[in-house]
Amino acid sequence: MELDVSRTIKWIKLANEKIQMNKDYLTTLDQPIGDGDHGINMARGFQAVVTKLDEEDYQEVSDVLKDVAMTIMSKVGGASGPLFATVFLKLTNALKGEQIINQKQFAIGLNEAVSGLKQRGKATEGEKTMVDVWSPIADLFQTNEEVDHSSILQTASNALEKVKDMMATKGRASYFKEKSIGHLDPGAVSSYYIFEALAEVWKGASK
Amino acid sequence: MELDVSRTIKWIKLANEKIQMNKDYLTTLDQPIGDGDHGINMARGFQAVVTKLDEEDYQEVSDVLKDVAMTIMSKVGGASGPLFATVFLKLTNALKGEQIINQKQFAIGLNEAVSGLKQRGKATEGEKTMVDVWSPIADLFQTNEEVDHSSILQTASNALEKVKDMMATKGRASYFKEKSIGHLDPGAVSSYYIFEALAEVWKGASK
Amino acid sequence: MKKIINDPDQVVQDMVNGYIAAYPEKVRLIPNTLVLARKEAPIKGKVGLVSGGGSGHEPAHAGYVGKGMLDAAVAGEVFTSPTPDQVLEAIKAVDGGEGVFLIIKNYTGDVLNFEMAAEMAEAEGIQVEKVIVNDDVAVEDSSFTTGRRGIAGTVLVHKIAGAKAESGGSLKEIKQVADKVVANVRSMGMALTSCTVPAAGKPSFTLKEDEMEIGIGIHGEPGIERKPITSADEIATELTNRILEDIEISKGNNIAVMINGLGATPEMELYIVNEKVQGILHDNGIHVYRTFVGEYMTSLEMAGISITLLKLDDELKTLLDAGSEAPAFRS
Amino acid sequence: MKKIINDPDQVVQDMVNGYIAAYPEKVRLIPNTLVLARKEAPIKGKVGLVSGGGSGHEPAHAGYVGKGMLDAAVAGEVFTSPTPDQVLEAIKAVDGGEGVFLIIKNYTGDVLNFEMAAEMAEAEGIQVEKVIVNDDVAVEDSSFTTGRRGIAGTVLVHKIAGAKAESGGSLKEIKQVADKVVANVRSMGMALTSCTVPAAGKPSFTLKEDEMEIGIGIHGEPGIERKPITSADEIATELTNRILEDIEISKGNNIAVMINGLGATPEMELYIVNEKVQGILHDNGIHVYRTFVGEYMTSLEMAGISITLLKLDDELKTLLDAGSEAPAFRS
Ligand SMILES: Nc1ncnc2c1ncn2[C@@H]1O[C@H](COP(=O)(O)OP(=O)(O)O)[C@@H](O)[C@H]1O
Ligand SMILES: Nc1ncnc2c1ncn2[C@@H]1O[C@H](COP(=O)(O)OP(=O)(O)O)[C@@H](O)[C@H]1O
Ligand SMILES: [Mg+2]
Numbered sequence A, B: 001m002e003l004d005v006s007r008t009i010k011w012i013k014l015a016n017e018k019i020q021m022n023k024d025y026l027t028t029l030d031q032p033i034g035d036g037d038h039g040i041n042m043a044r045g046f047q048a049v050v051t052k053l054d055e056e057d058y059q060e061v062s063d064v065l066k067d068v069a070m071t072i073m074s075k076v077g078g079a080s081g082p083l084f085a086t087v088f089l090k091l092t093n094a095l096k097g098e099q100i101i102n103q104k105q106f107a108i109g110l111n112e113a114v115s116g117l118k119q120r121g122k123a124t125e126g127e128k129t130m131v132d133v134w135s136p137i138a139d140l141f142q143t144n145e146e147v148d149h150s151s152i153l154q155t156a157s158n159a160l161e162k163v164k165d166m167m168a169t170k171g172r173a174s175y176f177k178e179k180s181i182g183h184l185d186p187g188a189v190s191s192y193y194i195f196e197a198l199a200e201v202w203k204g205a206s207k
Numbered sequence C, D: 001m002k003k004i005i006n007d008p009d010q011v012v013q014d015m016v017n018g019y020i021a022a023y024p025e026k027v028r029l030i031p032n033t034l035v036l037a038r039k040e041a042p043i044k045g046k047v048g049l050v051s052g053g054g055s056g057h058e059p060a061h062a063g064y065v066g067k068g069m070l071d072a073a074v075a076g077e078v079f080t081s082p083t084p085d086q087v088l089e090a091i092k093a094v095d096g097g098e099g100v101f102l103i104i105k106n107y108t109g110d111v112l113n114f115e116m117a118a119e120m121a122e123a124e125g126i127q128v129e130k131v132i133v134n135d136d137v138a139v140e141d142s143s144f145t146t147g148r149r150g151i152a153g154t155v156l157v158h159k160i161a162g163a164k165a166e167s168g169g170s171l172k173e174i175k176q177v178a179d180k181v182v183a184n185v186r187s188m189g190m191a192l193t194s195c196t197v198p199a200a201g202k203p204s205f206t207l208k209e210d211e212m213e214i215g216i217g218i219h220g221e222p223g224i225e226r227k228p229i230t231s232a233d234e235i236a237t238e239l240t241n242r243i244l245e246d247i248e249i250s251k252g253n254n255i256a257v258m259i260n261g262l263g264a265t266p267e268m269e270l271y272i273v274n275e276k277v278q279g280i281l282h283d284n285g286i287h288v289y290r291t292f293v294g295e296y297m298t299s300l301e302m303a304g305i306s307i308t309l310l311k312l313d314d315e316l317k318t319l320l321d322a323g324s325e326a327p328a329f330r331s
């Protein structure tokens, strides 16, 4: 499988569709263990991303990803804004100069992205954050030569299942300590949508 | 009829009893067309007056009245404090030097008191204030050689009856304009108690 | 009643004690009174300035005691005028031989108690002058009322008269400039919610969930209209226009603007109102020389605002800009 | 929702416009941002100071922009961290060649967005240092949390770091003194009522009519206990003791005290609390060098207070006393 400019744009647009559709759900998830703005933040940010992508003509995948990162950075806000911006910025830097991204390159990019995310958020796996979705996906690409769309979906939904039982120790949810157990983490769920979108593009691309 | 030190003290103590007994009523009267503190103000002030009178030994009626005035002044507050203080201060000054006050002297004192009250409050008759009780009583003493207790009572209650239908143009009640018509004025009612008390002392004294 | 207090009957005493504890180097308590005076008062050769009134309007009036503003403030019970003996103590505490100037808000109780104190002070040989502030345009001035109420504009009288006194002005000169401020200052307020007097324990009045009251007084006295809440722009427009109908402020005139919060209004909302007020003034060609936004004359925890406009000439500008070290009005 | 606003989505923009309109000679708006900067910034040879965060905490942070305190403040949406591009604009607007110092309250969003801006600024050749304020003792600092929250103590960091910068301190020196303040400042708050974020339209949480929450955060984050309202003295004692358990302040030490109102609390109540706090400190032999009472770090119209204690040495005393012309902190 390979990612080119148009598939990358398709990926992000699909992710946006899912986020818009689940805006209220994401906000609801952020209410019991956060401040109830995650859906609003993500919907505002990704809508702006899509508007931006429609305005430009892109030659390289990394140019697309850079605009994604910068728009997220200036439009999402809160904790998730700089975190999502960081993952797309790290992807951008890792993939710079390539017109077509193969799986191996993408795996390296994801690895960089997760390192950047963990560093930025001073978080690690098991702290009930978006890291707990990004990290297993990066591992999946790292350890498998041929990743298919169903393994992406499977890995992402397994990850989400585990997040539920974790206790939050980072972000706003950490104020709720034990009370956070049993709840889904909103940032993990929006990350899930991003990989659900990737899986769909991957599927199309593999055909 | 004549007023001496002990009858003057009796007058004030009787007035205090009526005010304490009607504290809540006076406050209720001050609610629809004022700020609902008149009973509290008067009860606090007259209680302090009685405490003061019990502490001292008096030779002259004017000494009693001076302590009444000064205690009211420092304990009642609001609009009614300085007004009641003024009437008792004017009485004090008019009766200075006399051990026993006859009706003529008392009439002169009341006249001074009403002038002082009207001047202090920049009010005149017909403005729905305590003036509308004090002024008819002063007139009664002015125009009759022999005032008996029932004429005091009669004059005071007639006055109160008229107050009800007036429109307030002075004090807090004036903010309510036409709405004040039909209500009793709290300061007029507490003034009524003062003359009800006087009538009772007068009756005892005339025997 | 949700309040952080100890005893409803002790709130004024407790507050005054806490105030002294906060600024022990600036103010002192006159023993056995609720009078706060500048530490260095009486100041020889300077006219003393005294204001005060019922409590519940903090930072008025104690917050305005300090170099360049008041010499003493008298605190009455909540929303109740202080008694003449208290005012007399304040006058005596700040008389430095040049007389004492009283700044009184136009409420019958305040006027009577301060006037009586003035007479008593004069009987003791202290020269006293006074000004009665009646800046609230909501209640009309006619033979049928005791006149307009005094509200937030009072603080600008404190500031300007205070600067005049600090600069060595005589009692007569202070009286003149204070009269000028009163002639040129107008205010009007509105509220979204009531407040609760601690001793009463329940709200002074109630407004419906969608209702506001225009022209309300700082003790919750009735305003001119209750109606559904409108936007900040509409509220700002209504109050500003009422003021501009009352006082002629021409194109090119300089004014000071005060956007005052009544207690519970977030500062954010005061600035939102300010934007509109400034826009209206700008559209009228009126030049805003200085703007004050904050809580200057409150009504306990009432939510609402008042707007004050003061027409300035060169003298008033200079005095408005003069230094003040009062904790609630630094300039 | 009873608010004096125009459009819930425009409150921050409207507020910022109203702020500029109030102090046009002191602050300017960086075009196309919600960044307010000192009129004269960047100042050559002076380190620039930037702070900010979500809106709704007014006068924080724009009110602290002025000579002797901040050079710029970045306003996020209500209770939402501003984005890195906005912070970057602020950094660029105030860099006078000596670098820029960031004062950040310890919330994940604030920290991440400011850090990211710092990296971007460094990429553009601007030297950046920062301090993260975490004065709230209510939420314990352990490996299981993101650490303490930053609340009203932040204002004292602004004041002291600002004075250091104004006196010509280098980026390193400012960082040192800001770290010292953070090491020595502790706060804790409590609330009687919730607040309502305009865009949400309903209260963030609810407390029963007789209930208060101890240790609440300035966005309404959970505190440590909900219980029936106690007296001002008991509340003051509980908060002060929690602070004194957390930081050693010995007999003879000098401190600064801040009694901060969260928005709807009458100033009267702040002074009532102050009296008790000062009494406790006095009984412990602690010397109060300065006291600040007022609204410094609010939560919209929340009713409640916070108490802040800052242990002082000679350097901190001098910097605390240095002049400030910021509208919300004059000294
Ligand atoms: N330190 C962190 N590291 C990684 N992810 C984090 C961290 N803090 C928060 N998050 C993620 O951000 C999400 C919350 O985002 P959002 O609600 O938009 O921001 P905020 O918490 O500032 O309101 C959480 O669900 C979590 O997944
Ligand atoms: N200008 C005035 N002249 C005469 N009496 C007045 C005047 N203003 C008020 N009063 C009297 O004072 C009474 C109100 O007293 P009180 O409630 O104790 O004071 P306040 O109005 O300050 O709350 C009124 O009922 C009225 O009789
Ligand atoms: Mg959130």
Ligand SMILES: [Mg+2]
Pocket (backbone or CB within 6 Å): A035, A037, A078, A079, D079, D080, D081, D109
């Ligand atoms: Mg948020």
Ligand SMILES: [Mg+2]
Pocket (backbone or CB within 6 Å): B030, B034, B035, B036, B037, B038, B078, B172
């Ligand atoms: Mg009354």
Ligand SMILES: [Mg+2]
Pocket (backbone or CB within 6 Å): B035, B037, B078, B079, C079, C080, C081, C109
């Ligand atoms: Mg009264």
